[in-house]
Amino acid sequence: MKNPYARVYGLTGVMGSGKSTAAKLLAEAGVIVLDADSIARDVIDPQSDSYADIKLKLIAAFEPLSTEPLFRADGSLVRAALAKVAFADSAKTKKLGEIMHPHIQAEFSRRVAAIPAGRRIVYDVPLLFEGRLHEQVKKTIVVYAPEEICVARAVARAAGQGQKLTADEARARLGQQISIEKKRELADYVIDNSGDLAALRAQVTGLCQKLE
Known part of the structure; x- marks a missing residue:
């Protein structure tokens, strides 16, 4: 590939x-600047095709460690709550990357492919x-x-x-x-x-x- x-x-x-x-x-x-954080926000948007898979994995991995829900009633991610638990140590940070990176990479690849050669x-x-x-x-x-x-x-x-x-x-x-x-x-x-x-x-x- x-x-x-x-x-x-x-x-x-x-x-x-x-x-x-x-x-x-x-x-x-x-x-042309592509922003990994922006792509990460897009893939966890409730309208994203990646949303259901990411939400399920984030809840399983991090919600038991959080003092508050990771997702609001409207489905949006509570980013501060996730950051508090996911960046607590290197192992948790690595786990967050394992969940998010495949979806971010796929969306990144799609966006790069749409940019004309030479830019x-x-x-x-x-x-x-x-x-x-x-x-x-x-x-x-x-x-x-x-x-x-x-x-x-x-x-x-x-x-x-x-x-x-x-x-x-x-x-x-x-x-x-x-x-x-x-x-x-x-x-x-x-x-x-x-x-x-x-x-x-x-x-x-x-x-x-x-x-x-």
């Missing part, structure tokens, strides 16, 4: 590194290295910032959304992934987002000139 990732640059980072902002800037520069495509995926997708994509891009900056940004973002996330909780979530320092070492391209938005925009512009 043809590898759908062969046309794609993999974009990753960690919570608070600014990956989503970089992806937005890439899209503004004319790059630059970036796949924004949090667990690029953890899921070993870096072995399949054309090149890898990491959006980097030191961990403590990422932690501070994540806490501030959660507060801005009316959610409570402590620095220790943010560090615990980051601890379930390959560290940002290791990801920087593994990357083909690094976007340093330690500074402000103007600095990030300049680096994204420079990267776009390098992408085939």
Whole structure:
């Protein structure tokens, strides 16, 4: 089977590194950006063909560990409840990936096939290295910032959304992934987002000139 990732640059980072902002800037520069989180939301939508299978498996794997239902009465997923139990340790995070990834991959493949040849495509995926997708994509891009900056940004973002996330909780979530320092070492391209938005925009512009 043809590898759908062969046309794609993999974009990753960690919570608070600014990956989503970089992806937005890439899209503004004319790059087609496919978002793994967005695809994940689509496949768990009640109208999706994947919904019934995913819901059944999520309830079986995680609802016994949750203090609240994982799905609302209208069928929608309570994402905060799932995140609380699924990211509690690496084994649970791996189980979540095993449930979600086949459906995400199938939808990703469908979307890539619909994009004309010659277009630059970036796949924004949090667990690029953890899921070993870096072995399949054309090149890898990491959006980097030191961990403590990422932690501070994540806490501030959660507060801005009316959610409570402590620095220790943010560090615990980051601890379930390959560290940002290791990801920087593994990357083909690094976007340093330690500074402000103007600095990030300049680096994204420079990267776009390098992408085939």
